[in-house]
Amino acid sequence: MSTLASGHAADRASSGSSPDPSLGLALAELAGRIGGQVLLPGTGAYTAAATPWNVAVASSPVAVVAVADAADVQAAVRFADAHDLDVVVQATGHGALAHTRPSLLVHTGRLDEITIDPVARRARVGAGVRWQQVLDAAAEHGLGALAGSAPHVGVVGYLTGGGLSPVARTFGYGSDLVTAFDVVTGDGELRRASATENPALFWALRGGKGALGVVTAVEFELLDVARIYGGCLYFDGADAERIVSAWKTWSATLPEQASTSVAVLRLPPLPAVPPPLAGRCTVAVRFAWVGDPSEGERTIDPIRGLAPVVFGGLDVLPFPALGMIHSDPVDPMPVHEQSVLLRELPDTAVRTLLARTGPQADCPQVIVELRLLGGALAREPRQPSAVCHRDAAYSLLTIGIAAPPVVEATARHAGELMAAMEPWSGGIATPNFGATSDPALVARRYDPATLSRLVTLSASYDPRVRMAASHPVRAAAGLVQTRP
Ligand SMILES: Cc1cc2nc3c(=O)[nH]c(=O)nc-3n(C[C@H](O)[C@H](O)[C@H](O)COP(=O)(O)OP(=O)(O)OC[C@H]3O[C@@H](n4cnc5c(N)ncnc54)[C@H](O)[C@@H]3O)c2cc1C
Numbered sequence: 001m002s003t004l005a006s007g008h009a010a011d012r013a014s015s016g017s018s019p020d021p022s023l024g025l026a027l028a029e030l031a032g033r034i035g036g037q038v039l040l041p042g043t044g045a046y047t048a049a050a051t052p053w054n055v056a057v058a059s060s061p062v063a064v065v066a067v068a069d070a071a072d073v074q075a076a077v078r079f080a081d082a083h084d085l086d087v088v089v090q091a092t093g094h095g096a097l098a099h100t101r102p103s104l105l106v107h108t109g110r111l112d113e114i115t116i117d118p119v120a121r122r123a124r125v126g127a128g129v130r131w132q133q134v135l136d137a138a139a140e141h142g143l144g145a146l147a148g149s150a151p152h153v154g155v156v157g158y159l160t161g162g163g164l165s166p167v168a169r170t171f172g173y174g175s176d177l178v179t180a181f182d183v184v185t186g187d188g189e190l191r192r193a194s195a196t197e198n199p200a201l202f203w204a205l206r207g208g209k210g211a212l213g214v215v216t217a218v219e220f221e222l223l224d225v226a227r228i229y230g231g232c233l234y235f236d237g238a239d240a241e242r243i244v245s246a247w248k249t250w251s252a253t254l255p256e257q258a259s260t261s262v263a264v265l266r267l268p269p270l271p272a273v274p275p276p277l278a279g280r281c282t283v284a285v286r287f288a289w290v291g292d293p294s295e296g297e298r299t300i301d302p303i304r305g306l307a308p309v310v311f312g313g314l315d316v317l318p319f320p321a322l323g324m325i326h327s328d329p330v331d332p333m334p335v336h337e338q339s340v341l342l343r344e345l346p347d348t349a350v351r352t353l354l355a356r357t358g359p360q361a362d363c364p365q366v367i368v369e370l371r372l373l374g375g376a377l378a379r380e381p382r383q384p385s386a387v388c389h390r391d392a393a394y395s396l397l398t399i400g401i402a403a404p405p406v407v408e409a410t411a412r413h414a415g416e417l418m419a420a421m422e423p424w425s426g427g428i429a430t431p432n433f434g435a436t437s438d439p440a441l442v443a444r445r446y447d448p449a450t451l452s453r454l455v456t457l458s459a460s461y462d463p464r465v466r467m468a469a470s471h472p473v474r475a476a477a478g479l480v481q482t483r484p
Contacts, residue, residue, distance in 0.1 A: 108127035170290045287300050341396070
């Protein structure tokens with residue numbers, strides 16, 4: 001059953017809301033031959049589907065195709081090609097990209113397949129599935145999945161950017177466990193990508209985000225873990241210097257069973273925020289331990305004793321409760337994110353960071369977070385991928401509100417902080433944090449050889465540059481090549 005959400009596509013096109021007057025008729029024709037829906041501007045369904053989780057990112061595609069299966073994705077990509085539209089792909093909009101060219105938005109929310117093979121310890125999920133759904137389905141078989149800190153993030157968007165989990169040091173990047181993708185590449189072909197089928201495409205999709213095509217389903221290994229020990233200890237912001245300095249020294253000694261991050265928080269006084277954390281500066285130490293809980297408890301003990309804990313705690317957690325460790329925001333909001341990777345964190349770097357983000361600083365960010373990398377993240381996966389900078393030691397991320405009256409101060413502060421941390425970063429970054437279409441920032445995610453190979457593959461699988469996400473990657477390669 002096909003549907004055109006407004007039923008007035010031709011009228012809408014002739015009223016000038018589309019760049020091409022014949023587009024409305026063509027969209028009506030598209031709606032008649034797909035299983036999903038074509039949603040048009042001016043309808044509630046269009047607004048609901050086009051609006052990303054990060055509501056600060058403007059989204060005004062000429063139409064949304066809410067695809068029902070891979071054939072719909074092919075139809076949408078071919079339609080975009082025939083009408084000179086870019087293809088934007090969105091599952092949840094947590095990593096929405098600003099895009100100015102006329103585009104068709106492929107919304108994957110209806111691709112909701114979840115198949116768990118408990119014997120092979122594998123999952124196959126559709127591109128519209130979020131991590132919490134996988135965590136819950138895997139837990140029915142006593143298994144875990146390498147989800148990120150926010151389980152309402154989409155599985156495919158996360159895995160195509162690497163995927164940094166709260167248990168990442170034990171298991172590596174989420175994409176390291178991927179075994180196959182089904183993908184409609186920018187040329188409109190449905191392909192399978194794995195170690196043995198289209199291996200170059202398989203390499204590129206793990207780290208290359210949506211630059212080569214629209215993934216319709218992904219298959220990956222599950223974890224033989226039903227429980228972890230973990231949680232978060234919150235301290236008063238006044239203790240920031242002591243906590244962050246001690247965290248730095250302590251975390252450098254941790255085995256791979258432990259993953260941890262530290263964050264300076266300025267959470268707003270909203271009903272969803274626990275009163276001890278609301279409207280003040282606090283410091284959070286997040287910790288996850290895969291293995292004997294008592295060993296995990298002993299490992300975090302030195303941190304627990306540093307200062308009074310004002311909120312939070314650690315316990316044995318069922319794996320689907322992974323999201324409790326960071327307690328990331330759930331509801332859509334206007335977000336400004338910026339991120340770099342750090343190669344090292346000497347004392348001067350900690351001082352530089354806290355001078356701009358500590359309790360005395362005029363810091364507009366809601367969250368400033370350092371995640372410890374290393375461990376399994378530093379190892380190349382069995383099947384090499386486009387995920388770069390595995391030797392980075394930390395990721396630094398700022399999250400602020402991208403709305404008046406703080407939007408400008410937030411962006412300026414984040415830029416100044418990242419510039420101040422440049423001596424310890426060398427300008428490297430990871431694809432999932434700080435969604436951006438800025439080629440200069442995209443270039444930081446890859447080493448030159450990887451970027452060059454991504455562009456070669458993009459030219460082969462998306463020769464007419466239909467994928468919106470391929471533009472900044474191609475432009476980034478130009479920047480790298482023209483560097484002195
Ligand atoms: C609160 C919060 C917490 C986060 N925590 C973590 C974390 O712990 N670890 C981590 O690694 N990341 C984390 N992220 C970043 C997140 O992984 C990325 O923003 C990711 O891109 C979100 O994917 P999505 O599908 O939910 O978002 P969307 O905005 O729908 O997609 C983002 C991008 O992913 C790509 N993409 C999505 N679907 C497809 C598809 N079917 N085919 C091809 N490309 C596709 C596209 O490039 C798209 O532009 C977090 C983000 C937020 C907002």
